[in-house]
Amino acid sequence: MSDVILGMPGPWADDNYEPADHYTTKIGGVPDFPCTKCDIRQDLLKCESCGEDLCLVAQIYAPISRKMLTVEERIVYIFACVASACEALRWRVLRVQRVVSDKEPEPLGHDSSASPSTTKLQDDPWSFDFDDEDDDDINLDDLGRALTEATTLASASKTKKQNTCPDSTAKKSPISLRSRSADDKSAVFACFYVYTQDENYSxxxxxxxxxxxxxxxxxxxxxxxxHEPEEVxxxxxxxxxxxxxxxxxxxxxxxxxxxHPEQCFRYSYGGKPLLASAEAGDPGRCSLCGEPRHYEMQLMPSLLYYLQEATNNCSLENWNWMTVIVYTCSKACAPSSKLESDGWIVAEEAIVVQTE
Structure with a gap:
């Protein structure tokens, strides 16, 4: 069995600007930051080439669970510049996570009597235990069921279907979400929610x-x-x-x-990317701790189709990528000197774009 989780298209949002929370995994719309927008450097949300606002491409709630490390509050945000006048078409990925002290009390509703593996699979739909002796023993059938349960518990369905749009009232953010005014109508991608399934690749x-x-x-x-001569x-x-x-x-x-032609993204924390071209690119090292970065996820070609069909206020004419690969710090570092309000850290990670 593969340890790759696929992000599949779910229901469209009723409004591309509708708020959710940072537990929501979605494509497009506006970012749901767990900390207030002022805690994130404004230059990180601007295109470094043209200065225009970056558009959210994907928001992935991605906690991790290891024997030596647990990060329950962790989100990956992928942004891109689609300004018609911008020739650079810049991308940016932010890793936002909360550092919880060992002495900090457990969140309300946490069942301390539950076994760690069961609890993490239910609470952290994207998490894997990477310190197991044999990574191939991961039961993706159980994981798939756990993902469904986690999605149901963490979000209210916007339709009667299972595994649909999360609602911000189902699981409250620990601090206030960024407020949005009615006239906050900057350009955004069409928004739809994502459900997950394992790849089933034998x-x-x-x-x-x-x-x-x-x-x-x-x-x-x-x-x-x-018809060629023997000499070359x-x-x-x-x-x-x-x-x-x-x-x-x-x-x-x-x-x-x-x-799985409808897949919008592939997720495999610490796994291997599915390359579209032989040039793999160099993700470099973490800018905070200097440790190597490793693969976490990638956007897939079908996402282009969905966004081009539904987006009318962003220019996608020059988008010709085949896959966009995200690499993050292999240590999921959180230096104390870089902590923002309430123990949150914002780190810029690496993106490798493979084009046609």
Missing amino acids: KSVASVSASISSLNIKENQNDGNE WEGETYEYDRALSADRTYLKFKKRVDL
Whole structure:
């Protein structure tokens, strides 16, 4: 079984500007910060190229659970600039998390008698225990059920369907949410909510996909060499090998996406990205602690379709990416010197954009 969780499209929001809370996972709309907006540096919400406001692309409630580390209040925000006059098309990802002291009392409603693994699966729909001896033993069927239960408990349904739009009244934020006035109508992406499911990617499917990819590449090689002389200019060999590698990477990407074509994002904290091109990019190190960053999630091509179909106040003409990969601090660091109000920390993480 795979340890990849897929974000699938749920119901559209009634209003693209409707407030929720930071426990909500959604696409577009306005960001629901757990701390007031003034606690987040304003330059982080502006395009560093053109100075315009960045638009929220995705908000993911992403707690983590380890034997040595538990972060129950953690959100990943992905922003992009879509100003028509901006040629840079900048992206930015923010990791916002709350540092809870060991002496701090447990939140109301927490059942201390429950086993840690069960409690975390129910309370933290995105969390994994990465300190287990064998990561392959994760039962995604149980995890899927836990995700459904967590979504139901943490959010009120906006429709009668299960796993739909979370409501801010279901689980209160520890501090006041950013207020929104009626005239706060800056450009935003169309907003819809997200439900999750496991990928169900078996080794047999992977084997078939690999065989098909190899066959396609071999056919391309044969077709290209039928009428060519035996001598090949050495200067073309390197580029040809790179092209084959790119084809192989893209075919693997496409085959995997085709299994769940509606997926808006993939989530696998500390896992491996699904690359669309051979150039993986360098996420660098955490700007706060200097530790390496690791993969956490990525946006997928279907998201382009949904946003282009429904967004009318943002320019998406120049969006030609195949996947947007998010890397975050592998230690989920929270230096005390960087804490904002009420123990919250805001850290800028890394994004790697792979284009067509």
